[in-house]
Amino acid sequence: MPWVIAYMFRGDPYLSYIIAWLGSFVIFFLTLSGWVRPIPNDRPLGEQLMRPLFVMHIIFAGYTCTTSIFYFFSVLGYDEFHAGPTYFLIDKEKLELTAQCQRLYCLGHAAFISGILMFMKYPKKKEYKIESSTLAGLLMKIAIISFPLSTILIKLPGLSQFSVQFSALSFIAGTLALAFAIPLKKAVNTLVCSVLYVVNFYIALTSGFKEPIIISVLVLGIFLYPSYKKxxxxxxxxxxxxxxxxxxxxVNSYRQAAWSDDVNTDEAAQQSLDAALNDENTSTWTFLVLRLSEIDMFTTFVKSTPQTVDYYGTELLKQSAIAIVPRIFWQGKPITEELVMARVYKAGVVNSGSNVSAKPAYIVDGYLSAGPIGVFLSMFLYGAIAQLISIKAERLFGGYILGTALIFSGLFQILWRGLSFEFIINSVFWSYMSMLGIFHILRKRHILRKV
Structure with a gap:
């Protein structure tokens, strides 16, 4: 309904944008309150936050659908939260494109959460179980084993994507184990898991990206919440x-120092931290307008498709199928990055001669495939598949802790943010294979037992 109402007022881009933007908050309220479909009652609310309805929904839809407000104000002439001069002329076309993209975001949000809610039925009876007394130790072992495994895999040709999976799994397992160890007052477990957490946080801090740092803090807070709410x-x-x-x-300072000035990571991190804390003239507004949201890129795609570039139909899905095939079995396989960037160059988002990666978001690929219908179908499937994987994980691994909190959140973390079709489909497919592999290992070692 928010999308329908926003579409009805499309003749007024100001009002249409606001209705679509507020529509996502309406969707959040109606779904997270349990009004559309009751929240699963098998666990207390604080102990099921890692399920798709909560963290994934809030991060994915929150980032995709609500962060464009600063860009909208920028289009209206605002700078650093101050209104522009009275003689500022608003770019009408840019404003209309912004409103159109926000309507598509609202439509995508509705479809995405509908997919989750339609299949949100967790099994009441467990097929497999694990002794609760061994859970904390098992989580720590998984964290310890996964960390060096991810380092080894990144050096093996064709297996680097598994390195990303197991690196995330190690972080989630270590953080979850730390959250278990602290209230249980297990000194050794707490010390080991604290060291793992610090190491992972350092890796995030020196990655040159904001998301790993934020997720490191967010996940620890979520896992500690049931025991230490206040x-x-x-x-x-x-x-x-x-x-x-x-x-x-x-991040801007770190990238300049570590990537451009060839400063070692420790020194670059220290310099960048000092600059961020002491520099009053930060780039926060630029970040809020152009980096926090991807709507600027979306407007460029919408402007060119289908006016100058036709819809892609099933072409992006075919390219995604190609991306799934391991390069070890197909030496001449097209490079996925080049396949994705081809449509970026064609739309004029960036110049083909520039050394910039500007991959379209998942919802953008849905639009490029078939317009608003493509957005609805792709986003519905996105939510439905994520929910079905979460249910499968809980069924295989004896419930929420190992199933959703560890396996789903660790192996399928890419679903929290989303990427282009090719990267998402490839990652989800092989993460699913990894999930089945871990299940069979735990079964053979009798850690998971049939109920």
Whole structure:
């Protein structure tokens, strides 16, 4: 309904944008409150936050659908939260494109959460079980084993994507184990898991990207929340807010120092942290307008498709099928990055001669495939598949802790943010294979037992 109403007022781009933007908050309220479909009652609310309805929904739809408000104000002439001069002329075409893209975001949000809710039926009876007394130790072992495994896999040709999976799995397992160890007052487990967490946080801090740092803090807060509700709310919410303010300047400074000036990572991190904390003239507004949201890129795609570039139909799905095939079995396989960037260059998002990667988001590929219908179908499938994988994981691994909190959140973390069709489909397919492989290993070692 928010999309329908926003579409009815498309003749007024100001009003249409606001209706579509607020529509996502309406969707959040109606779904997270359990009004559309009751929230699963098999666990307390605080102990099921890693299920797709909550963290994945909030991060994916929140990032995709609500962060464009700063870009919208920028189009209206605002700068650093101050209104533009009275003589500022608004680009009418840009404003209309912004409103159109926000309507598509609202439509995609509705389809995405519909896919989740339609299949949100977790099994009441367990098929497999694990002894609760061994759970904390098992999580720590998985974290310890996964970390070096990810380092080895990244050096093996054709297996680098598994390195990303097991690196994320190690981080989730270590963080979950830490959240288990602290309230149980297990000194050894707490020490080992704390070291793992610090190492993973350092890797995130020196990655040159904002998302791993934010996710590191967010996930620890979520896992600690059931045991320390007040402490988490008091400390982690302000901490996350501070990160959103400081990280734009930190990341920009770090990339300049580590990637361009050939400064070692430790020195670059220290310099960048000092610059972010002490520099009053940070790039926060630029980050909020152009980096927090991807609507600027979306408007360029919408402007060119289908006016100058026709819809792709099933071509992107065919390219995704090609991406799934391991290069070890097909030496001449097209490079996925080049396949994705071809449509970026064709739309005029960036110049083909520039050394820039500007891959379209998942919802953009849905639009490029078949317009609004493509957005609805692709986003519905996105939510439905994520939900079905979460249910499958809980069925295989004896419930929420190992199934969704560990396996789904670790192996399928790419679903939290989303990427182009080729990268998403390839990653989800092989993550599913990894999930089945881990299940069979745990079954053979009698860690998972048939109920």
């Amino acid at each position: 402490v988490v709310l008091i400390t982690f919410i302000p901490l996350l807010f501070s990160l959103f303010i400081v990280l734009p300047a930190y």
